[in-house]
Amino acid sequence: MRSYRVKEIWKTLQGEGFFAGRPAVFVRFVGCNLWSGRDEDRARDARRTGADCPRWCDTDFRKEGSRAYTADELVAAMQEVGGPIQFCVLTGGEPLLQLDAALMRALKAAGYFVAIETNGTISLREACTDPETGQVVAPDWIVCSPKLPEDRLALEYFDELKLVVPDYRPEQYARFARRARPHRVGGRRIPLLWLQPEDGPRLAEAQRCAVELALAHPDWRVSVQTHKILGVP
Numbered sequence: 512m513r514s515y516r517v518k519e520i521w522k523t524l525q526g527e528g529f530f531a532g533r534p535a536v537f538v539r540f541v542g543c544n545l546w547s548g549r550d551e552d553r554a555r556d557a558r559r560t561g562a563d564c565p566r567w568c569d570t571d572f573r574k575e576g577s578r579a580y581t582a583d584e585l586v587a588a589m590q591e592v593g594g595p596i597q598f599c600v601l602t603g604g605e606p607l608l609q610l611d612a613a614l615m616r617a618l619k620a621a622g623y624f625v626a627i628e629t630n631g632t633i634s635l636r637e638a639c640t641d642p643e644t645g646q647v648v649a650p651d652w653i654v655c656s657p658k659l660p661e662d663r664l665a666l667e668y669f670d671e672l673k674l675v676v677p678d679y680r681p682e683q684y685a686r687f688a689r690r691a692r693p694h695r696v697g698g699r700r701i702p703l704l705w706l707q708p709e710d711g712p713r714l715a716e717a718q719r720c721a722v723e724l725a726l727a728h729p730d731w732r733v734s735v736q737t738h739k740i741l742g743v744p
């Protein structure tokens with residue numbers, strides 16, 4: 512039976528974007544297609560892949576300390592950790608390297624609203640098509656934080672677009688941004704486009720950049736990593 516390699520399952524608040532502040536069960540999948548996860552490979556993998564994020568990625572998604580779960584075991588572990596919370600966020604690493612229709616079905620059967628954080632390099636249709644029925648069993652909510660130029664992205668659509676500044680900028684993703692699913696408030700379409708300051712030694716500069724860019728591109732908003740302010744994981 513297929514298993515999924517998971518670094519961590521934890522209960523916290525979604526820290527970023529539209530659902531910031533909402534209690535969630537997070538699942539961090541092992542592995543990423545843009546960085547090995549080792550500090551000594553950061554510069555090499557940035558050159559190799561053409562992505563900037565290996566230089567500043569804030570996450571440990573390496574195999575060490577991880578566990579393999581079947582779909583049913585993973586759902587059971589999430590229920591144990593999250594109790595009544597029915598909002599889950601699948602992240603990584605790059606979760607679309609592992610997510611498939613079988614796991615999506617198990618999560619939906621357990622009643623979860625499934626959100627995913629992805630770098631946009633992998634096709635959702637390819638990852639989540641059920642080989643038996645041909646049906647795509649997709650997450651409910653897709654947050655894309657692209658790390659490669661838009662002509663190298665395979666993600667068919669998303670709900671939120673989150674650019675980490677200063678390396679990634681609205682001008683670079685003007686065409687890709689049209690893949691956003693429409694969301695309306697008070698009858699008006701609200702773009703869910705975010706500028707998230709790069710955490711690390713350049714944070715103050717990145718914050719100034721995010722504010723400046725938002726003021727110059729009023730469809731874009733600033734996403735603060737609120738979990739880091741609140742001191743939750």
Ligand SMILES: C[S@@+](CC[C@H](N)C(=O)[O-])C[C@H]1O[C@@H](n2cnc3c(N)ncnc32)[C@H](O)[C@@H]1O
Pocket residue numbers: 543567568569570602603604605606628629630655656657658673675707708709710711736
């Ligand atoms: C660790 S990534 C995992 C999901 C997926 N690989 C991706 O890049 O979207 C989760 C989120 O953290 C953001 N992120 C990673 N390192 C960051 C940093 N140093 N400062 C701000 N955001 C960061 C990513 O852009 C992404 O939105």
Ligand SMILES: Nc1nc2[nH]cc(C(=O)O)c2c(=O)[nH]1
Pocket residue numbers: 523524525526527570602603628738743744
């Ligand atoms: N609280 C909290 N919210 C988050 N939103 C996206 C995260 C991620 O690493 O994907 C994240 C995270 O690591 N923690």
Ligand code: SF4
Pocket residue numbers: 543544545546564565568569570572603604605630658
């Ligand atoms: S930000 Fe996402 S894509 Fe980039 S190295 Fe980290 S996990 Fe991988």
Ligand SMILES: [Mg+2]
Pocket residue numbers: 569570
């Ligand atoms: Mg994080």
